[in-house]
Ligand SMILES: O=C(O)CCC(=O)C(=O)O
């Protein structure tokens with residue numbers, strides 16, 4: 155199944171008419187598949203190269219150095235470094251039940267670094283001491299702002315596509331309460347992903363508005379088919395192409411018309427064909443855009459189809475995201491306990 159690639163360039167230089175056309179194309183692709191790819195998204199290739207270079211430098215540090223920016227042992231605040239096994243999405247995807255029996259959760263074979271806005275009103279970022287990786291913080295803060303500017307271009311296009319003014323989503327996002335995540339999936343035996351004893355990241359949906367993702371050339375990202383539950387299709391991207399997907403909050407605003415689509419990272423098609431024994435390490439960078447915590451994530455009246463009932467109740471984004479993330483984080487043992495309470 156092919157995913158659409160759309161040129162976002164008109165959002166910077168085009169006429170309003172051109173922008174509406176692109177907005178409609180983006181909205182239609184997201185409605186159909188939940189995911190698409192963007193070119194000319196406005197984040198410079200050099201910046202993307204630098205982003206991956208910093209990510210590699212960060213994850214190459216010894217474990218005891220990375221542990222100097224520790225993620226707290228709780229899902230919130232989602233800040234700092236998490237070693238392999240700290241966050242396990244199979245719990246969140248509720249996949250661990252078979253014949254009514256709760257199975258132990260699968261460990262995500264990934265390590266992450268999470269960051270919010272430098273001036274977030276609730277949570278501080280958790281940085282390494284500057285001398286451990288000089289320049290990392292300054293670059294990552296600049297990328298966070300570039301991601302926000304890009305988010306605004308994409309959300310303006312989607313707003314136009316939905317028949318709203320281009321600024322319709324600004325009031326819901328101006329606080330930049332987003333999360334930027336570097337992920338490294340260490341090398342792994344292909345067999346372990348194929349037989350389900352290990353996972354890179356299990357089937358899940360993202361919690362926020364939209365996610366802006368760059369992946370390296372290793373591949374393995376797969377997206378669930380809207381027309382066939384449980385069928386996953388690989389989504390491959392060219393270098394510098396951005397993958398965009400709908401998160402839970404946008405699904406709620408759109409009353410379910412734009413679906414937060416499940417995805418996972420598995421063995422790539424190329425590695426399957428080559429019957430590779432070992433998969434190389436994989437790097438990705440996700441910019442999770444999120445509504446302001448005090449914004450409602452109930453169905454938006456202006457997005458209700460004529461005659462449709464609102465299916466999502468009023469709830470703040472802050473409350474919603476706390477509920478959604480509560481089950482994913484913690485040690486392997488405690489994740490098992492939490493799962494029984496889902
Ligand atoms: O690594 C990837 O390509 C996807 C990661 C992802 O889906 C996530 O962190 O939510």
Ligand SMILES: [Fe+2]
Pocket residue numbers: 358359360417
């Ligand atoms: Fe995701």
